[in-house]
Amino acid sequence: MSKRSVPKKLFLLGAIVGCLFSFGAFAFAVDSAPAGGELCKECHAAEVQEFSSNVHSKAGAYGFAGASCESCHGASASHASTGDIAAISNPAKIDVEAASAGCLNCHSKGKGQMFWHGSIHESQKLACVACHKIHGGNDKLLSKKTETELCITCHLDVRADMFKRSKHPMRDASTPSGEGKMTCSSCHNVHGAKGEKLIDAKSFNDKCYECHQEKKAPLLWEHSPVKEDCMTCHTPHGSSNDKMLVTKVPRLCQQCHMQGRHQSGALGMNSTYAINRGCLNCHSQVHGSNNPSGAILQR
Numbered sequence: 001m002s003k004r005s006v007p008k009k010l011f012l013l014g015a016i017v018g019c020l021f022s023f024g025a026f027a028f029a030v031d032s033a034p035a036g037g038e039l040c041k042e043c044h045a046a047e048v049q050e051f052s053s054n055v056h057s058k059a060g061a062y063g064f065a066g067a068s069c070e071s072c073h074g075a076s077a078s079h080a081s082t083g084d085i086a087a088i089s090n091p092a093k094i095d096v097e098a099a100s101a102g103c104l105n106c107h108s109k110g111k112g113q114m115f116w117h118g119s120i121h122e123s124q125k126l127a128c129v130a131c132h133k134i135h136g137g138n139d140k141l142l143s144k145k146t147e148t149e150l151c152i153t154c155h156l157d158v159r160a161d162m163f164k165r166s167k168h169p170m171r172d173a174s175t176p177s178g179e180g181k182m183t184c185s186s187c188h189n190v191h192g193a194k195g196e197k198l199i200d201a202k203s204f205n206d207k208c209y210e211c212h213q214e215k216k217a218p219l220l221w222e223h224s225p226v227k228e229d230c231m232t233c234h235t236p237h238g239s240s241n242d243k244m245l246v247t248k249v250p251r252l253c254q255q256c257h258m259q260g261r262h263q264s265g266a267l268g269m270n271s272t273y274a275i276n277r278g279c280l281n282c283h284s285q286v287h288g289s290n291n292p293s294g295a296i297l298q299r
């Protein structure tokens with residue numbers, strides 16, 4: 001046996017194993033194309049050109065050594081030599097779970113996607129690519145021009161609320177009125193969250209306090225439903241009542257205050273107590289009062 005035959009045999013063995021692997025699940029490691037998509041250029045010049053400005057072309061710099069077209073499309077060498085479409089994987093066409101798993105190979109550690117598993121969008125069988133478009137996508141690689149536009153394609157009830165009289169400024173950012181200052185993700189993490197309804201905070205109130213801090217301050221005279229849940233009186237997206245209220249005053253108040261020293265319940269609409277802005281004319285501090293004599297929320 002010559003000195004060189006051992007490595008040769010090993011090489012042969014390696015080649016055979018390599019071939020087997022290229023038909024199996026481990027193809028990734030062996031059948032690899034250069035990171036920049038050199039192999040793909042010939043037939044996909046547009047994709048390769050566009051990809052050079054995609055954050056994914058720099059995945060290596062984020063610690064994903066060897067990232068390439070194959071990170072998402074799987075082993076590609078045999079497709080690249082034949083152009084056979086059956087030999088390549090397109091995340092937009094394969095099984096939803098498998099497609100998302102491919103993305104989560106790199107995106108499960110970050111805070112953003114940490115709660116994806118078990119989230120409502122996952123359980124509704126939305127893949128990452130239901131909202132994201134990798135090649136030629138918009139900001140954040142979204143498939144639509146704005147986030148709001150994306151969400152309201154499915155959430156028509158929210159779309160309707162957004163156009164009501166009183167609403168959070170979530171409409172198209174291009175409008176001059178300062179609309180578009182907020183997006184759905186000001187409050188929701190669509191990828192899953194600890195809180196209910198994909199709210200990206202411990203509770204609904206904690207989310208509201210992020211921007212309406214003054215409502216959080218401890219008060220001498222609290223109005224107990226306020227600290228419990230803002231949503232008792234407000235809707236989050238929009239309402240045809242003033243100040244995004246779920247119901248008009250006085251009826252809003254009368255839902256809880258049926259009986260009072262001035263018989264606040266079931267007042268006729270022309271009662272002194274219910275007239276005009278009703279209760280708020282006198283009880284203006286509906287979120288609570290810091291005035292020593294503000295016990296009835298009147299100052």
Ligand code: HEC
Nearest residue numbers: 033039040042043069073076079080082083085088089090
């Ligand atoms: C010899 C030409 C050729 C080369 C090289 C090539 N492809 Fe393709 N590819 C094709 C053809 C032909 C199609 C099918 C027609 C189309 O969609 O443009 C295709 C389609 C695809 C698709 C879509 C598959 C689908 O089911 O929708 C992907 C993804 C793809 N190629 C990735 C790659 C990657 C990654 C490389 C480099 C590793 C590569 N291709 C190299 C010819 C090639």
Ligand code: HEC
Nearest residue numbers: 037040044047048051056068069072091092129133134135
């Ligand atoms: C981060 C994941 C990812 C990487 C990396 C990636 N692709 Fe894609 N590719 C996709 C997804 C997802 C689609 C489905 C359509 C979309 O989202 O743009 C796709 C679709 C395609 C298509 C089908 C044409 C189309 O627009 O539907 C081709 C061809 C393609 N990719 C080539 C490449 C080439 C070449 C590279 C490397 C230069 C590459 N891709 C790198 C995720 C990726």
Ligand code: HEC
Nearest residue numbers: 055059062064067071072091102103106128129132140141
């Ligand atoms: C090889 C690892 C890898 C894979 C696979 C991968 N990504 Fe990424 N992705 C990255 C890195 C690295 C970044 C840049 C750092 C960051 O934003 O986390 C990134 C950024 C992003 C961004 C943010 C873009 C921006 O402009 O801020 C989105 C959205 C995204 N990826 C979606 C996807 C989707 C969808 C898939 C599956 C089709 C996918 N990624 C697959 C590594 C990967």
Ligand code: HEC
Nearest residue numbers: 100103104107112116121126127128130131140147185190
């Ligand atoms: C229902 C639509 C939707 C789905 C499904 C979705 N995303 Fe997103 N994604 C968004 C929106 C909107 C943003 C921008 C808002 C933000 O930054 O949270 C975003 C931002 C991102 C970002 C950049 C910001 C960050 O959190 O790091 C990454 C990375 C990302 N998505 C990856 C994924 C991956 C991976 C999946 C699948 C497991 C996925 N997305 C599924 C809508 C979606």
Ligand code: HEC
Nearest residue numbers: 120124130131147150151153154184185188190196197198
């Ligand atoms: C492709 C369709 C689709 C898109 C796009 C989409 N969603 Fe959803 N979403 C659903 C479905 C289906 C459900 C579950 C049924 C329902 O509550 O309407 C859901 C549920 C939700 C819920 C309710 C959570 C719960 O626990 O009840 C929230 C909040 C939500 N989506 C926010 C968003 C936001 C924000 C966006 C945009 C970034 C978005 N969705 C984009 C389909 C979509």
Ligand code: HEC
Nearest residue numbers: 148151152155158168170182183184186187197204231236
């Ligand atoms: C100001 C914070 C905030 C913003 C901004 C916001 N939401 Fe919500 N959203 C909430 C809260 C709080 C709830 C829970 C309401 C409840 O259960 O009483 C909710 C509930 C939902 C639900 C489930 C209940 C329903 O109404 O169908 C969906 C879907 C939803 N939001 C989608 C969206 C979309 C789409 C956008 C962007 C257009 C958006 N949200 C913007 C706070 C917000």
Ligand code: HEC
Nearest residue numbers: 166167168182186204207208210211230234236242243244
């Ligand atoms: C990301 C910041 C942000 C968050 C979070 C937020 N808001 Fe707002 N809110 C705003 C802005 C901005 C306005 C509009 C102020 C303006 O136009 O003068 C507003 C206005 C309002 C208004 C008055 C609407 C009107 O017609 O005058 C109410 C009521 C309100 N928010 C309630 C809530 C509730 C309840 C929550 C929690 C579910 C919440 N907000 C979460 C930023 C936020």
Ligand code: HEC
Nearest residue numbers: 205208209212215225226227229230232233234243280286
């Ligand atoms: C008991 C019902 C009720 C609850 C609970 C409630 N609000 Fe209000 N809120 C109102 C009423 C009524 C108005 C209108 C006041 C007016 O027009 O003078 C209002 C107005 C507002 C406004 C616009 C005017 C202003 O005061 O800045 C904001 C913002 C607001 N509420 C935020 C919140 C937040 C945040 C919470 C939870 C911490 C909350 N509200 C809980 C009844 C309520």
Ligand code: HEC
Nearest residue numbers: 223224225232249252253255256279280283286295296297
């Ligand atoms: C979800 C039920 C609920 C709603 C809606 C509600 N309140 Fe209250 N309110 C309470 C509770 C509970 C207290 C505390 C009562 C107590 O401690 O005896 C309270 C206390 C008060 C007090 C102080 C009186 C006292 O005895 O401490 C006033 C004034 C008041 N509310 C006015 C209003 C007005 C005005 C509205 C409408 C804008 C309203 N409330 C809506 C539940 C509600």
Ligand code: HEC
Nearest residue numbers: 250253257259260261262264272273274278279281282296
């Ligand atoms: C004209 C001014 C005025 C209007 C309008 C008014 N209140 Fe009052 N309210 C008062 C005064 C003053 C007190 C204290 C009465 C007392 O101590 O005898 C009070 C007391 C209360 C109390 C706590 C005392 C109790 O046991 O009843 C509640 C709750 C209340 N009002 C709710 C309402 C509601 C709900 C409305 C609207 C339907 C309303 N008020 C309209 C002046 C007003």
